[in-house]
Amino acid sequence: xxxxxNKLNIxxxxxxxxxxxxxxxxxxxxxxxxxxxxxxAKFIKPTQVVAILSDYSYYSIALFLALMRHQCVLVPxxxxxxxxxxxxxxxxxxxxxxxxxxxxxxxxxxxxLNSQPDNIITQLQHKQHAGLILFSSGSTGKPKAMVHDxxxxxxxxxxxxxxxxxxxxxxxxxxIGGLNTLLNSLAMGAKIVIPKxxxxxxxxxxxxxxxxxxxxxxxTFLNLMLMSQxxxxxxxxxxxxxxxxxxxxxxxxxxxxKTIFPKVRFLQTFGTSETGIVRTKSxxxxxxxxxxxxxxxxxxxVKGELWLRSKTQVLGYLNAxxxxxxxxxxxxxxxxxxxxxGYLKIIGRNKEVIxxxxxxxxxxxxxxxxxxxxxxxxxxxxxxxxxxxxxxxVADVVLKNGVDFKTIxxxxxxxxxxxxxxxKIPTKIIVTQKTNFSERFKKLRLK
Numbered sequence: 001x002x003x004x005x006n007k008l009n010i011x012x013x014x015x016x017x018x019x020x021x022x023x024x025x026x027x028x029x030x031x032x033x034x035x036x037x038x039x040x041a042k043f044i045k046p047t048q049v050v051a052i053l054s055d056y057s058y059y060s061i062a063l064f065l066a067l068m069r070h071q072c073v074l075v076p077x078x079x080x081x082x083x084x085x086x087x088x089x090x091x092x093x094x095x096x097x098x099x100x101x102x103x104x105x106x107x108x109x110x111x112x113l114n115s116q117p118d119n120i121i122t123q124l125q126h127k128q129h130a131g132l133i134l135f136s137s138g139s140t141g142k143p144k145a146m147v148h149d150x151x152x153x154x155x156x157x158x159x160x161x162x163x164x165x166x167x168x169x170x171x172x173x174x175x176i177g178g179l180n181t182l183l184n185s186l187a188m189g190a191k192i193v194i195p196k197x198x199x200x201x202x203x204x205x206x207x208x209x210x211x212x213x214x215x216x217x218x219x220t221f222l223n224l225m226l227m228s229q230x231x232x233x234x235x236x237x238x239x240x241x242x243x244x245x246x247x248x249x250x251x252x253x254x255x256x257x258k259t260i261f262p263k264v265r266f267l268q269t270f271g272t273s274e275t276g277i278v279r280t281k282s283x284x285x286x287x288x289x290x291x292x293x294x295x296x297x298x299x300x301x302v303k304g305e306l307w308l309r310s311k312t313q314v315l316g317y318l319n320a321x322x323x324x325x326x327x328x329x330x331x332x333x334x335x336x337x338x339x340x341x342g343y344l345k346i347i348g349r350n351k352e353v354i355x356x357x358x359x360x361x362x363x364x365x366x367x368x369x370x371x372x373x374x375x376x377x378x379x380x381x382x383x384x385x386x387x388x389x390x391x392x393x394v395a396d397v398v399l400k401n402g403v404d405f406k407t408i409x410x411x412x413x414x415x416x417x418x419x420x421x422x423x424k425i426p427t428k429i430i431v432t433q434k435t436n437f438s439e440r441f442k443k444l445r446l447k
Contacts (some may be wrong), residue, residue: 003067004154004187005030011189018193018210019058026189029062032104036066039106040098044072047125048095049133051075052195053085056131056173056194057274059104061182064173068118068150073121073131073176089143091319092133093118108308113409120147120316133318134176134273137438145318146273153276153312156296160187166238167214168193168206170221172440177245179271181216204230211238216269219249221441227377231260245269247442248348250368251288259288270346274330276312289343305333305350306330335362352445354383355391356423363445364425370395375403381433382445384428395426396435405431 001009008016011026024032044050050072054060075092079085089097089111097109124131130150135143159390167185171178183210185192193210195203204225206212222244225231242257242264254266266285270292271277279294292299297310307329316322324331335353337345347362354361363381369377378398386392395412399405409429416425436444 001034002065003158004183005033005065005069005263007158008065008186008189011373015191016189017058017061018185018191019056020194020196022230024058029058029065029160032059032062033065033069036063037069040066040070040072043108043414044096045069046071046212047073047128047131047143049073049075049093049121050096050098050130051077051089051092051094052173053077053097053099054173056169056178056182057100058194059100060173062104063098063100063106064238064395068130068154071128071130073124073133073147074150075133076179078172078174078185086142088135088145091135093121093318097143108267118147118318120318123150132179134174136273137440137442138362142319144320146314147316147318148276148312148314151271156276156312163188163190165190165214166210166212167180167191168195168212168216169190170195170198170205170215170217171246175440176271176273177216177278180271189445199226200225200230201233202295204234204236207236207239208234213238213240214243215239216243216245218246218441219244220247220435220437220443223253223371223378224441226256226260236261237263241265241267243269245271246440248346248364250289250364250371252368252372254288256284256371268301268346272308272330272332274314274324275308275310275332276391283343288345289339290346291343291430300329300338301338302331304335304337306332306336306344306346308332334395352382354381354393356383356386356393357389358422362395362423366393366416366420366424369416370397370412370426372419373412373415375399375408378435380437380443380445381426389423392428392431393426394428396430396432398433398435399431 008026009030013025015023016026016029019025050067055078073093077085078089094111099107132148134146136331167190169181193206195206268282268290270280278292278297281293282289283289300307309329333350335347335350349365352363366381367379368395370376376397377400379395381395384394438444
């Protein structure tokens with residue numbers, strides 16, 4: 001048996017998964033994985049590329065482990081859009097597609113693709129290692145297909161010690177952060193709670209029901225929790241830690257969260273699909289200063305941009321040149337400020353910087369100011385083309401009940417004048433019922 005499954009077997013009758021109203025032990029999970037392994041070994045060859053069309057469930061997690069044990073190259077696909085699914089199957093050179101019904105029964109489709117496997121996949125096959133193909137979000141252009149050596153990636157969890165924790169798995173199965181939560185939680189023998197819906201109300205209900213200790217989510221989702229006031233309707237006192245990442249956290253939002261959850265530790269996480277998740281340390285729960293403290297990762301700052309090099313980084317892209325790498329260093333696109341004592345502050349993405357007449361505006365800074373205002377529940381700031389200045393600052397805002405939308409532009413400008421330079425103040429205010437964010441609860445600033 002694969003060493004990771006042996007590790008899980010040690011936890012025996014401990015609860016591994018809470019999926020809907022069903023509970024499964026680690027013994028159940030390993031047995032289910034072994035059952036799938038015996039099934040797939042009848043028709044799938046080791047090192048073949050296999051897509052799993054599923055988000056998290058007891059059965060999909062067991063199937064993931066079975067394919068890893070069979071040394072396949074896994075392609076988790078959560079999308080339900082047929083065009084996107086077919087594109088990802090083609091880009092990954094998938095040999096097989098596996099689907100699961102609600103009872104865990106497998107159906108398979110053998111793909112007859114004319115294309116030959118990429119050299120990167122061939123390298124994995126020669127090493128007889130399991131692989132993992134993840135796709136970029138594709139917000140600008142075609143999503144990149146990234147190939148990981150899964151045996152190498154999972155090695156960092158070998159030394160995890162048992163911890164009695166209950167953890168919600170929030171980020172999706174095809175996301176490096178979601179997979180990190182899954183594998184790390186399993187390696188510790190924790191209880192993993194799978195949400196049927198990622199709505200604030202449903203997630204908060206699960207926190208109360210399963211006495212969840214750790215909640216890994218995005219700042220956008222945390223603000224939606226505050227907006228829906230779930231902390232007033234559910235008992236969330238079991239929470240010991242909230243980890244946040246995938247996008248910049250507005251400083252004012254973090255302060256509000258600390259006020260509402262004073263006993264909860266807040267930890268900023270960081271990682272990329274190309275390099276894996278970095279072990280981090282926040283200066284404090286109320287601080288956005290972060291230290292990258294990981295023996296498997298090293299970093300440097302080049303013209304304000306964070307570059308990473310790691311032992312767990314991708315072998316390469318299947319469908320794109322390695323332009324984002326220089327001498328083994330991955331250019332993350334994240335802009336940071338150095339604090340001088342080893343801590344950094346992530347201030348935004350270079351592709352989201354607004355250029356107003358040569359002056360640089362970081363959307364997260366302006367959003368943080370707007371979220372301080374009593375009139376505003378949520379906002380998103382982005383740039384729009386302007387004939388004179390090149391770009392101008394635009395803010396979509398969600399107002400609290402009872403706020404007069406006719407005077408909000410004047411109110412915002414008056415408030416911002418006390419806080420930031422004039423060129424950073426939004427010149428265009430759009431009142432909306434909901435800000436623009438993805439199904440993964442990440443703000444979409446690029447128009």
